[in-house]
Amino acid sequence: MQAAAYVGFRVRGISGALAAYLGFGLPAFILMLILAVLYTRFNGLPKFISLFNGLQVIVVAIIINAAYSFGRNVANNCRSVMIALMSAMLLWLGISPFMVIIVAGGLGAAIHRVSTSSTSVYYDKEEIRWNAKQIIGLLVTFLVCFTGLYFLSAILFNLAAVMLKIDLFAFGGGFASLPLMLHEIVINSGWLNSKTFMDGIALGQITPGPIVITATFVGYLVYGITGALVATIAIFTPSFFMVITVAPFFDRLKNSIYSMKAIDGIFASFVGLLLYVCIKFTMVIPWDIVRILMGFVALIALLRKVDILYIVPIGAVISVFVL
Numbered sequence: 001m002q003a004a005a006y007v008g009f010r011v012r013g014i015s016g017a018l019a020a021y022l023g024f025g026l027p028a029f030i031l032m033l034i035l036a037v038l039y040t041r042f043n044g045l046p047k048f049i050s051l052f053n054g055l056q057v058i059v060v061a062i063i064i065n066a067a068y069s070f071g072r073n074v075a076n077n078c079r080s081v082m083i084a085l086m087s088a089m090l091l092w093l094g095i096s097p098f099m100v101i102i103v104a105g106g107l108g109a110a111i112h113r114v115s116t117s118s119t120s121v122y123y124d125k126e127e128i129r130w131n132a133k134q135i136i137g138l139l140v141t142f143l144v145c146f147t148g149l150y151f152l153s154a155i156l157f158n159l160a161a162v163m164l165k166i167d168l169f170a171f172g173g174g175f176a177s178l179p180l181m182l183h184e185i186v187i188n189s190g191w192l193n194s195k196t197f198m199d200g201i202a203l204g205q206i207t208p209g210p211i212v213i214t215a216t217f218v219g220y221l222v223y224g225i226t227g228a229l230v231a232t233i234a235i236f237t238p239s240f241f242m243v244i245t246v247a248p249f250f251d252r253l254k255n256s257i258y259s260m261k262a263i264d265g266i267f268a269s270f271v272g273l274l275l276y277v278c279i280k281f282t283m284v285i286p287w288d289i290v291r292i293l294m295g296f297v298a299l300i301a302l303l304r305k306v307d308i309l310y311i312v313p314i315g316a317v318i319s320v321f322v323l
Contacts, residue, residue, distance in 0.1 A: 001025060001210050001236060005243040014134045017244050021236065028209020029216055029232050035203045036220035036228065043199075047320055054319020055202035056195065057291045058312060060281050061298035062205065066175040067274035068303070070267075079111050080268035087272030092279075097183050101169050101269055108265015109258050135244055142237060149230065155223055156230050162189065163215055163234035170239075171266045174211035177235075179273035181214065182280065191222050194284045205312050212236075290322055 001024055008020025042048045075084045083104050090100045146164075149157040162184045170177035178201070186197050200217035207213055212235050219231025285291060294315065301311050 002239050002243050005240055006247060009244055009247050014131060014138070014244050017240070021240055025209055025213070025232075025236060028207040028213045029228075031207045032203060032209070032213045032216040033220060033225070033228050035206065036200075036217045039199065039203065039217070040221065050323045051316055051319050052195075052199045052202065053323045054291075054294060054315050055312070056198045056281075056285055057295045058298050058315040059198045059201045059205075060278065060285065061295050061302060062201075062308070063175070063178065063274060063278050063281065064299055065302040067271060067278055070175065070274060071271040074264075074267040075271045080264070080271075083107055083265055083268040084272035084275070087269040088275045089272075091179065091183075091273055091276045097180050097273055098165065098169050100273065101171075101266055104265045104269030105262040106265070108263070108268065109261040111265075131244070135241070139241065153223070156227060158189070159219060159222055159227055160230050160234040163219075163231050164238055166215075167212070167235050168238040170212070171263065171270070175274060176270040177212045179270070179277050181212075181218075182277055185218055192218060194280065196221070198281060198284065202312070205308055294318060 001021060004020040004024040005017040008016035008018070010016075012019070043052070071084065075081045086107075087100045087104055090103075091097055146157075146160060149160055166177055166180040166184060170180055182194075182197065185191050186194055192200070197214075197218075200214045200221075201211065203217055204211050204214040213232070215231040215235035216228045219227035219229070221227075223230070298311055298315060302308070
């Protein structure tokens with residue numbers, strides 16, 4: 001989503017970024033909404049239960065693979081491994097993942113070594129002023145709508161606030177949002193239990209969009225179609241504003257030693273947070289020989305770069321007929 005917005009911004013400014021964002025996310029939103037409706041109507045049927053019993057195993061394999069891939073690229077030195085393990089331990093002890101991320105960023109800035117070279121960057125001041133006016137206009141519009149939710153419905157306001165907070169701290173890609181979503185949606189708010197949340201992640205893997213489209217599923221289960229729309233808009237808004245705000249200064253940001261150190265620390269923390277999610281989800285599943293074999297095969301397939309669009313449907317078919 002952020003990459004699409006960045007391309008749109010470079011091609012046609014803020015309006016291009018908005019168009020690219022909507023175009024990339026809308027198909028996933030519509031499909032996820034349909035799946036959420038079907039889920040609420042048929043999740044009590046035996047075949048439906050079998051389907052998601054298997055898909056939950058696939059979800060665990062997907063997250064283990066994400067933690068491994070993320071960790072291999074990020075936690076590749078003793079400092080990063082230390083931050084990752086510390087993050088998992090703090091989350092297990094009940095510390096808020098948002099506080100863990102802040103601490104990890106501070107540690108990263110303090111202990112990581114990053115070699116950068118500074119280069120001079122040219123900025124079009126007139127273009128920056130025009131972009132700033134548009135950003136302020138969009139931000140004011142959003143804040144007015146967000147404030148309106150407070151008077152319209154406390155549940156919708158809280159739903160939007162939670163999704164905004166999750167996206168604001170989810171550095172490093174969609175999988176980085178999963179520990180935050182688990183903490184806020186399952187543990188803090190209690191809107192869903194762990195199994196239902198895992199079902200939402202599984203459905204999110206069926207759609208062509210980003211994994212955080214699970215927010216649509218959560219929003220629908222909390223407050224129907226309106227909740228789905230509010231949650232989806234909120235989960236993508238902070239990152240959109242970050243892209244259009246930071247993009248003009250991205251070259252200078254890349255040359256900032258302290259910002260890159262902090263980002264390294266934050267990325268390392270998400271390895272630990274994903275490890276925590278793996279453990280929590282693994283404890284939810286009633287493991288037997290079929291589930292163990294299914295999870296192992298799915299993980300091997302993911303490690304061998306088999307497309308997830310093959311793994312999830314095949315896992316669904318096996319689940320219906322075996323579990």
